[in-house]
Amino acid sequence: xxxxxxxxxxxxVLSRVVSVDVASNTAVGDAGASCLAAALAYAPALRAIDLSxxxxxxxxxxxxxxxxxxxxxxxxLALAGNHLTPTGVDSLASALPFAKLEALxxxxxxxxxxxxxxxxxxxxxxxxxxxxxxxxxxxLGPEGALTLAGALRANANLTSLWLGGNGLGDTDAAAxxxxxxxxxxxxxxxxxxLSSNPITACGLRAIIAA
Numbered sequence: 252x253x254x255x256x257x258x259x260x261x262x263x264v265l266s267r268v269v270s271v272d273v274a275s276n277t278a279v280g281d282a283g284a285s286c287l288a289a290a291l292a293y294a295p296a297l298r299a300i301d302l303s304x305x306x307x308x309x310x311x312x313x314x315x316x317x318x319x320x321x322x323x324x325x326x327x328l329a330l331a332g333n334h335l336t337p338t339g340v341d342s343l344a345s346a347l348p349f350a351k352l353e354a355l356x357x358x359x360x361x362x363x364x365x366x367x368x369x370x371x372x373x374x375x376x377x378x379x380x381x382x383x384x385x386x387x388x389x390x391l392g393p394e395g396a397l398t399l400a401g402a403l404r405a406n407a408n409l410t411s412l413w414l415g416g417n418g419l420g421d422t423d424a425a426a427x428x429x430x431x432x433x434x435x436x437x438x439x440x441x442x443x444x445l446s447s448n449p450i451t452a453c454g455l456r457a458i459i460a461a
Contacts, residue, residue: 266293272301274329284311288318291325299327303356309339316346329356331385340367344374347381354383358413361390368395372402380408387415387444393423400430403438410439415446421454428458 271287273279284307287300302311312335319325330343340363343355357363368391371384384399391399396414403409419427424445431438 267296268294269296270299270301271297272299273305274301274303275305277304277306279305279307281308281311281314283307285314288314291318291323292321295324297323297325299329300325301327301329302333303329304332307333307335309334309336309342312339313342316342319350319352320346324351326352327354327356328352329354330360331356331358333360334362335360335367336362337364337366337370341370344370347371347374347379348377351380353380354385355381356383356385357389358385358387359389361388363389363391363395365392365395365398367391369398372398375399375402375406375409378406378408382409383411384409385413387413387417387447389417391417393419393426396423397426397430400427403440404430404433404436407437407439411442411444412440413444415444415448417448419445419448419450421451421457424448424450424454425457428460 273283279302283305284302287302291297307330312330315328319328335357340357363386367389368386371386375381386399391414396417396419399412399414403412427443430436431440431443
């Protein structure tokens, strides 16, 4: 059934379509994600896939990562609100230096944590084309957020980083600000989202002072 669907998507739809949005369809799962991954080879026009809240696990993420590592033109991949662990994030992170992806949305994958953040940070050191990275509500904690901020010092492409709802306090906000304003930083970050974190006026002043 999935093989037939993949063939239909490949030839009848994805050869012409620019965006596929199947968000909030929990029956999609890893099988559906793998189906779309397989069809990417026949989708020269496809630029965006939204699989948010589709019950995708690490296996689906791995299939997508293998697909975007090839000669595909996908620019935006949304996997928010799924069930990715650091293992699935590692698959995606390893693909980033070889992909043309410009936006990766992983918000509300609560098992990502600091380890998942470290995988993404390692990929950012290779300066992939990625410009937007959403990691809000991923339970990164201070360790994960600071690891990402440190990697951005050597990254010249990312322009927008979302770290809202990750349990960051005033000290963490100040440390992130200091890391990004270090004299040796190469980053081009123009948008940093720290919403829904327990940051007070003291933390805001520290960011501004940095």
